[in-house]
Amino acid sequence: MGYLCDFCGDQRSLVYCRSDAACLCLSCDRNVHSANALSRRHSRTLVCERCNSQPAFVRCVDEKISLCQNCDWLGHGTSPSSSTHKRQSINCYSGCPSAAEFSSIWSFFLDIPSMGEACEQELGLMSINENSNKNAWASPEGQNVSGSAEVTDLPSKGKSWAGTSSVPESSSEPRILDQPPGPANECMPKLYCPGKKVSGIYEDDDLYDDFIMDEVDLQLENYEELFGMALSHSEELFENGGINSLFETKDMSASAGDSHCQGAVAAEGSSAELVNAIQPACSNAASADSMMSTKTEPIVCFTARQSLSNISFSGVTKDSVGGYQDCGASSMLLMGEPPWCPPCPESSLHSANRSNAVMRYKEKKKTRKFEKKVRYASRKARADVRKRVKGRFVKAGDVYDYDPLNQTRSC
């Protein structure tokens, strides 16, 4: 039996909402995410059935279990016998899908006993409403996705996953997802515009020349999802690593070309290792933070309203672009008019929306910061009632100027 729903605390949690960083039962998932248009756009996926705390990104067909990256790695990456297990990547969804639609998203849906039962009880009559009907879970081409990209016979070491999904390869070491093979210091952009010259994207000198964002039909409404996912993960990852502040506070103003480099340099200790490992592929404004989010939660997300289908990535096919929506473009979009994007009437038309999106992003970021997860409720309870002097805890028995239990000043 898994953990309980973060919302009702009663039912078993089945769904993980990345935006809320919460595990929910199906009923609460629907209640919470049908509240308004914004919450409907929250990207959700299954909860890992092993650790019950992380979002699942792959389903082992043989074991009939959904796994997060870590559990997948522990279960499949280390054992030769289990590494051959047939696995399917798990896509995110948004909106309020019905049971049938869940089945469409996840072909294995009915294989999940708890989901099946819960769905019969809770989702039987549900259908996607008008908003979500814009196919939050549909492919960029506007058709429903099967929801599970077949990743049978996961390739062994050295075989790139680019082009299929962000399912990691079965290597003997923790994997940096979505990292195309290449020279360690190669600075290759992760974005390019189809139709533009491609050869130049690997040439450092022409880095910006190939970022013609005009050709990317970015739907600003979706900034939040893009930002929310990438940022929430980087926050979790680098909460204490110093890199957090770089990406969180400087990203609005830092130039696209060097923000990621600063971040890589700034990271220390374990973070530095991670960054170093990522750095080769993390070479443009797609930025380290979003790349890092990919390491922790490389979930393939298909959100049709994100009209990013014409964005492609080095070594990645259009079909797999969903996984990169999470890791690629988010922070770049934050930077307003990028230096390589000359002013034009079209972009000026978007500027208002863009600033609105940035505002919404800021709001959401602010909100998220206040949603810091308390690991030890007992400590929080103590801290809440502990006496303070100018914000600092004071020894028991000392005079204090603030008693949380008694709002009046005590001295």
Add this chain to the structure above:
DNA sequence: CTTGAGGCTCATCCCACAAATTCTC
């Protein structure tokens, strides 16, 4: 156009101490 002052936002630090974790025997 440049410069400096003032205001604002935000990240970080500090504190005590119970709880959690690690170490030693």
Add this chain to the structure above:
DNA sequence: GCGAGAATTTGTGGGATGAGCCTCA
């Protein structure tokens, strides 16, 4: 290997502080 006890580390929140950014004269 196991358990008990000691030692060490972690985590908690409100306010102070300073860095950085922005606006305006």
